[in-house]
Amino acid sequence: MTERILVTGNEAVGWGAIAAGCLHFFGYPVTPQNEITEWFARELPKRGGCFVQSQSETGSINMLFGAAATGVRAITTTSGPGWGLMQEGISSIANAEVPCVIVNVQRGGPGAGTTRHGQMDYLSVTRGGGQGGYKNIVLAPASVQEIYYLTQLAFYLADKYRNLVILLSDGILGQMIEPLELRSRSFAPLPEKDWAIKGLKWHKDGRRRVVMAMQGLMPTPPHPPYANYLQLLEALNKKYMMMEKEEVRYDTFEADNAEIIIVSYGYTARVSKEAIVLARKEGIKVGMIRPITAWPFPYQIIREKALNGAKFLVVEDSLGQLVEDVKMAVQGMAEVSLLGALARHDPTDVGMILPERVLEEILKGA
Incomplete structure (x- = not known):
């Protein structure tokens, strides 16, 4: 029988990581994702894992590398200014082609912001x-359930x-409490990580492995041999x-005969x-296309709806970012409107976009 527990979205990240076999966390506390850090600090030692609270997000990203x-x-997990501090390290990870996962629980900006x-x-993501x-x-x-599932998928796709x-x-998803079914996902087999640094005795060919953030400058044999x-x-x-x-994912709701398509x-x-x-x-006749992969973005399904005469309403809690991808998808063939952060119900930090406004x-x- 599948176990069901009541958890926050932030805690679901931890459960998803454990289900994916991840036992190594490096992070620095920052709201509104602190529950993730607390969860790993509590749970990883019980499982023989490694939890390190770094001195900053700059430290976190390099420890992750x-x-x-x-x-x-x-x-590693972060939010707001912590995400900004990680950018140089993320670029190094991209060059080195090192598989790992970052969770960004978004908060309002620009600048440091608050909770x-x-x-x-x-x-930026x-x-x-x-x-x-x-x-x-x-x-x-x-x-919450999807956070759990997609955390597992994230590790698979990274590898x-x-x-x-x-x-x-985002901050609301992270703090939201919902039932969670603890069901591990199954994925296709993955190749052995023969490129990883494990020590000479662990490699059958007896050759040293090199992982660095300067690929393309000099050869790093034997994996990969970029000359x-x-x-x-x-x-x-x-x-x-x-x-x-291969990896475009999206969900639809009442979209088949919709004359207005919400993208959110x-x-x-x-x-x-709602x-x-x-x-x-x-x-x-209104429906929704919800990107599950924000990159790669589901341009094709949105373009098809535009060709069929649909209008688009982008709902996002910002001054307009997702809307840029929707406009690129429709290529001027359809009307695209934005309902953004200026539609919040309250002028203070607690304001949010409500169903009545949509x-x-x-x-x-x-």
Whole structure:
């Protein structure tokens, strides 16, 4: 019988990581993700794992790099200014092709902010926030259960592509409490991590392994043998193209005959779903496309809806970031409107976008 527990979205990250076989956490406390750090501090020692509270997020990301370079599954979590501090390390991880997972529980900005929630890191997460033009798979959950599942998927995809995977949550999802079914996911077999630094005696060929953030500058035999910079770029490009081909994920709700399509993610997708139910009761044909992968983005399904004459309403708790991807998808073939952070119900940090406000916007466009 599947065990069911009542947990926050932040705690679901920990349960998902354990289900994925991750026993190594490096992080620094920052709201609104502190419950994740607390969970790992409490639970990893019980399981023989490694928990390290770093001196800063700059330390966290470099510790993550080092641990993942040995082939173990490792994770760090952060929010707000902590995400900003990690960017140089993330770029180094992209160059080294080290598989690991970061959870970003978004909060409002710009600047340090406070405990306020928000969805304001979308562009920096999906476009590669550091130097060098790299790409990371970005998974965007919308429930406690999905946080648990997507955390497991994140580790699988990281190992599959030797790439960083980011779980993009937000302050409301992180603090939300829902039932969670503790069911581990099964995935296809993965290749052995023969590239990892484990010590000479652990490698059958007796050759030393090198993992560094300067691939393309000099050869790093035997895994991978990039003799020059162009070879590195060709390999990265091939990998990114494969991700775009194989890993696009999205969910739809009442979208088949919809004349208005809402595009949203995270907590605002839940809010929008309630508004759609209300609008449908009034006879309005409205539905939703919810990106599960914020990168690679589901451009094709949105483009198809635009070709069929649908209008689009993007609901996100920012001044407009996700909306840029939707506009690129429709290529000027459809009207795209934004309901953003200025539609919050309260002018203070506790304000959020509510279903009634989304419904109001749907009625305007109907």
